[in-house]
Each structure stands twice: as C-alpha cells, then as structure tokens.
Amino acid sequence: MWFAALLVYLFLYLPLTVVVIYSFNDSRLNAEWVGFTWRWYEVLFQDEEMIQAAVNSILIAVGASFIATLLGTMAGIAIHRYKLKALPFLVITPVAMPEILLGVSLLLFFIQVLHLTLGLLSVLVAHITFCVGFVAIVVRARLAGMDESIFEAARDLGATPWQTFRLVTLPLILPAVIAGALMSFTLSIDDFVITFFTAGVGVSTLPLQIYSMIKIAVTPEVNAVSTLLMLVTLGMILLAARFDKTVLRGQE
Amino acid sequence: MNRERITRWLVSGPPFVFMVVFFVLPALIMVVASFRFPGEHGGLAPMFENGTWQFTLETYQFFFSDFIYTEIFLKSFLIAGLTTVICIAMAYPVALLITRVPKRFRDVMILLVVLPFASNFLIRVYAWMIILGPQSAFSIAINSVVTAFGFEPVTLLFSPFAVIVGMVYVHLPFMVLPLYTNLEKHDPILLDAAQDLGANAWKRFWKVTWPLSLPGVYAGSALVFIPVLGMFAVPDILGGTGDILIGNLIKEQFLGTRDWPFGSMLSIMLTLAVLAIAALAMRFSRKSLSYA
C-alpha cells in the first residue's frame, strides 16, 4: 500500500515538476532540455495581453468571490435555518452540473434575453452563479455542526434577528465564510469552461489565454505563467485552509 | 413572528432570486432554443416570422435519425466510467494510507493531494502533452520496452490513452478527498475484531473496510463521473483522430457549425443523463450526502 500510494503521489507531481522545470528551458520548442534561462519570465512580464488577462482574472475573481460569498452565506443560513426545499436544489445543482451546461445556457440567456454584450460583466455573473453553491455548502456544514441552543438563547434574551446574526451567528461562521470566499476566489480565477462561453472578445482571462497558447503556439511562456499561477492559487488555498480546515476536504 | 418572516425573506430572497434569474431562467431558455430553427448565418432564427410561431421538432428528429449521436453519448459514458474506476483504484491506497499515518502528518499528506489541484487544469493537461510527446524520455522508455518485445512502437500522445490519463489526472483529488473523509470515520476496533476472528488482511479489506467506505466511493464517483461527461478540453488537447465526446460535440455546435438549436438540444440530453445518474447516486449514498 505504501508503494502504491507513493506511485500515486509520483503520478500527481511528476507532470507539474516537468512544467516548472521547462519554464526555465532555453528553447522555444519545449522538447528537450537545452539550458537554463529566465527569458520566459521576462517575456511574460512584457506581454501586455497576458498582464491584461491577469488583471481581468483578478478583477473578476475579487468581484465574484465578494458577491458569491454574500449570497452564499445567506443561502447557507437560509437552508440551515428554514429547511427550505427549493433553495438547496437551486444553489447546489450548478455545482453538480458539468460546467459546459452552465456555460452554454448562460451564453444563450445573455444574448437572447438580456441582449447583453458579452464582457467582464457576463463573466462576473456566470462565476457568481457557480460559486454561490460552494460557499453555501461550506457555511451550512459549519452551521450544522453547531449547537442550536445558542441561537435560541440569544433570541430568548431579546436579541433582534440582526443582533443575533451579528453578535452570535457571524462570529461563529466567520471561518467558513472566509474559507468560502477564498474558495470562490480560487474557483473563479481558475475557471476555464464557463468563462470560455461567457467571455466576449477583448475580455480574456488567464485560463483563456493559456488555452489559446496551448492550442496555438506553445512556448515556454506558458510554463512560466503556469508556474506563477500555481504559486498564487497555492497561496490562496493555504490561506483558506488556515481559516477552515474543512476546505481541504470540503470540496464536495 | 412577523419580524421572523421578514427576516426569512430577507435572508433567503436574494440568493433565491439570483439563482432563479441566472440559473433556472437560462436553463429554460436553452430548452426553448432546442425547439427553434438555426439562424441562416448563425445564432437562432426569429421565433415569430411570417405570421406564425417558428418552432420545430426537427432538431430532435435529427438527433435520433442517426445512431451516431447516441454512440457518442455511450462512448462518453464509457470514458467517464473508466476514468472513475481508475480514480477509485488510485485514490484508495492514498486515502487509506493517510488514515493510517500519525495524525500530525495527515494534513500535510492531504495538502499534497490537493496541491496539484491548485494549478489550473489546463496546465495539468498541458503537462501531459509534454510527457507523452514522442520525444519525451517517458515515451522513449516505453517504446524501447515495447519494441524489445517485438511490437510496433506506440504513439502515446493524441490517443484515447492520453485522454484517459488526462481525465484521471485532472479529477483524482475529487476522489481522494471524499474517500479519505469517509475512511477517517471508520472505527479501527472493527478491523481489530475482524483480525481476532482470524480474517487475513485481504479479507479484512473486502469484508470490513470496502463495504463501509461505499458512501465515500459513491460521492467521489459522482464528483469524477459528472465533470468528465461534459469535458471538452482534454480530448481537444490530448485526443487523437477519434476522440470526440459529448462536450466536444456541444462546443462545436456553438463555436464551429453555428447550430445553436442542436447544441441546446445536446445540452438538454446531457442534463437528463446527469440527472438520471445523480438520482441513482442519491439512492446509493443518502448517508454520505447527509454528512458531506
């Protein structure tokens, strides 16, 4: 078993190591090792499109995680407290669907109904739609592990719902809220499929940029941007894990 | 009491409205679109034209008029199933090992599983493009073995094999995590008891650990199977001449042949398939969902 597990870990890490190593390869072709260079990182930092894509990614991720956290927290509380039937279905289904379906239906919706020009805003809305569910799940899980009597006690002592929320509920679920926010951020900055369908021209995000680079002209610049992106998302996940350990397991 | 009701609306209202507008409504639009005619130059033909409503079942007939589309669905299910099985086989030893190591190492080991997940999935797919390329050390090694046994050299990249490897690699963490969450809850006393009763390691696994872990297996399988079904980027990047799945077909209707009704219709078929699977999974794993 040790051996099998070791092999799996190897399987997990070998490819990424290759990507990182090749980001320092002094050859356009990415086939054999030629020599060490920082060149691709320099190219990357001068690549205006790439930087614009990174800015877009961050903008969308910040906006989407903020709003999704707000809505997701509400949804989590509502599901837990009022035992609603429809809301869990509404919130969690997008999480369980193949992404392509959400992408396609939102594309049709934006164009056919809203007559919205695809752009930053459409991507933002799409990202919120699938992030809400993740936040709601984390928040609800946290609430489910809690003693119901605290809230009753607060009410019995005459606290308004808002007071109960602000003074009792929020402090208790805060780790889950923050974890949900960071998770949304990671999901949003990482999303490719839904963005692919809902992004207009001119609005590129990092994953879109990476996809077109892989499909069109692969240079080690892809490896360089991948390495950097890995570091960033890694940081976010570690941060999220500091607030709520369940994040590491709570992907379901 | 009245205030309680207002609160209730205030809390559940916004997410409810948001999801209805941006999830349910688009889904309905998609259903409607599948009954419309494609536009002459892409998009959709007008819904109301020449004094009549322009709806048709043509797209559905087109789907069922040829077995080929059903075939692609079946093939996608096969690939998704295969990916799931391989993921189970690979995730199990890891998850089991994590539960057996001392507590302080567990978080680190879990983190090690999640870390590759921190990179964008396109990057993970791209990594295999490098590794499976015919000039890579890995390919050359494999082929030297293959030719030593007298077979023709094999191409690894652009093959169904590459697609499966990519799919497994991208989705493996989704299997390890629920499996671990489940295995962690097992009471070691059960295994001790089995051992006392004379069961060997193999038997202990099949009679005790495996049946108990089934909810975790189901949860993980749903998390792997469903996304694989809709995936188009992996066959796009790693696949060869015949590797086309539902996802590719749907994508092509929107971005290749400008046939939105057909794309919508395929999406609806996929949705139905996923719902059927989800219903099945629910049945099997009520328990696992309740504490997930």
Next chain:
Amino acid sequence: MKTSFTTEAQRHRGFMKKLFSVSLCLCGGFLFFLFTNTAYARDELHLYNWNNYISDDTVARFEQSCRCKLVQDYYSDNEEMLAKLAAGASGYDLIVPTGNAVESLIKSKQLRPINKQLLPNLRNIDPAYLNTAFDPGNRYSVPYAYTITLIGYNAQKMRELDLPTDTWAVIFEPKYLKKLKGRVTVLDSQRELMAAALKYLGYSANDTDEAHWRRARDLIIRAKPYWAAFNASSYIKELTIGNIWLAHGYSNDMFQAQLDAKNAGRPFTIAYATPKEGAVLALDSMVLHQTGPRPDLAHRFINFMLEGKNSAELTNLIGSGNPNRDAMHHIDLAIAANKAVFPTPEIQTRLEMLKDLDRNQRRVLSRIWTEIKVR
C-alpha cells in the same frame, strides 16, 4: 458553551471590522476599475484580427502617423470570430475575416460599406484579388493577405521514404500513408479537410452535393487510421520537433515551421507545396463592422496597410501571400520566389476560395464531420 461563544465573539469582533473595511475597499476598487476601464476618451482604433497577423513595427508606425492607439483582439478561427460576433461582440472598427466569413457578415448585415475615395492606395491591389464572388465590386472589403491550404513536410523524411509531395494522394492514399503511420496531421476544420478531399476527388472545393460529400467522407475515413490527429495549429511545433513528417495546413504556418526548424538547427528542413489537384485559397480582407465607433480611423488604417511597404512587412514576418503589387519590391527575395506563397498563374487557376454554407448544408456537413470523427 455560552462562555466559549462569547470569547470567540470578542476575539472576532476586531477582526470582523477589519475584514469589513478591507472587503469594502476591494469592492470599491473593483467598481472603480470597472468604470475607468470602460470610460476612456482617447483616439483608439479597435481591430479584431488573426493571431500574429500584423508586424509590431507596422503597428508602431501607424500609431505614430495617426496619433492614435491601435487596440487588437485576436481570433484563431473564422468560426470563432463569427460565433463571438453572433454573441454580441461589438465595438470593433475593423475585422480581417476570410472570404466566406465576409460573405456571412455581409448577408447578416453586420458590415459598413467602405468609402473608396478615402482609399487612394486601393490601386495597389492586384485586380485578380478584387471583385470576388463573396463581395462583388468590393463594396465592403479590401484584400489584406492570403494563405493557401497545402501540405508541409519534413523534406528529408519524404525523400527517404520516396513519397510524392505534390499531390493530396499522399494525405489520402493508404499506399503512401502506410509509410507515414502516426506521422501525419490534418486540419481540424470541416471545410478545409472536406475541401482537400473534394479537390483530390476532382470536385470543386465548394461542391455541396451530398453524394460527393459522402464520397469525400469515405476517403477521409479510409485514411484516418494512419493520421496522428486532427490539429488546429500545433502542427507547426510538431513539424519543427520532428514528431510529424507531413501536415495539412496553412502556408504561413508552414513558413513559420520552416523558420523555426532552421533557427533551432534541426537536422532536417521543412518544406511545403501546393498539391497539383488544386487547393483552397483563403483571402483575408479588411472590413468595417457596423458597431465600430471610428470608421474614419479605420479607413486611415486600411489605406495605410495598402501601402506596399507596410503590406510587405506582414509577408516578411509570417510568409503570407500578398495581393498588393506595390508590396513586391519590399518582399524578401526568398519569399517572393516561393511558389507555395506566390503561386504561378498555372497553379492559380486551380485555387478556390470557399463559399459560405446555408443552415441546412451546415447541419448535413456537421453530421458527416461527426461520422468522420467517430468512425
């Protein structure tokens, strides 16, 4: 229980305030960005162009001459561009689609007529590339550059294996393909691959007879087991590395592969040739989109690109075909002499531009394509 939550609450209160202000700042910053991003008031020309389809030097010179900024977005496929426009993309002054896409854009009334009075340099264009079937009288489009869909190959390997390089047969006939198993890629494009097969069978690339399509399909399915992949553009790299020995692709991509292989000091050369049965010529033209706010700058750009020197710069960069007669003096001699880039009049008669398909034809072709992929 009660004590535990009060202490936790106290611990979190300060933190919550901080968190609240931080998220408020983030949100404010976000909105600020969203607005500043859209509310620019500079002279900008928005060009929706193919990847790598204009030289940086040309851009710099144009920006200097018009005192404006050229903002580019890119596509790598006509269908992708059409899909994005159908999805409501707007604000583009200029697009550079291929003929059949121009036709589709004209018919769906997405284009603005050009004003030829603003384009004195239009006389530089070779009349052979004017007055095309997709835009009679050039009411909407001005030729930019062209590529030919042909075959590129590893010259050493093809010689070693004693294979012909002047015919589609080498892509479609098992007797040749046997020697090339797993070393061939073809374009992942319904129209292009079908056109090649139709040409090889002796039909027009624009043939829409279903029976002919089915014959082409059978030809493709018979050859498919020998091919490595349907491929959009990574054949450039695969050829350069030496993984692939023969590729169906665009002339400018082959030019790139040839250059890359030379620069990387590979022990072989990449060559390319137009098959004798004929091939598809893709004429990319500059058109004005209805939604573009700056037709004035767009006309300046078109006229600028019609200058021989500027037009030649693109050819020298990517090896594209050039419809501009004045450009010929500025084009590198090696490229100007390349028959695969500048076809002889004799080959020229066998080149065809693709026409747009109607919705029923698209659906039929799409099914045939699916069959090709699955079988």
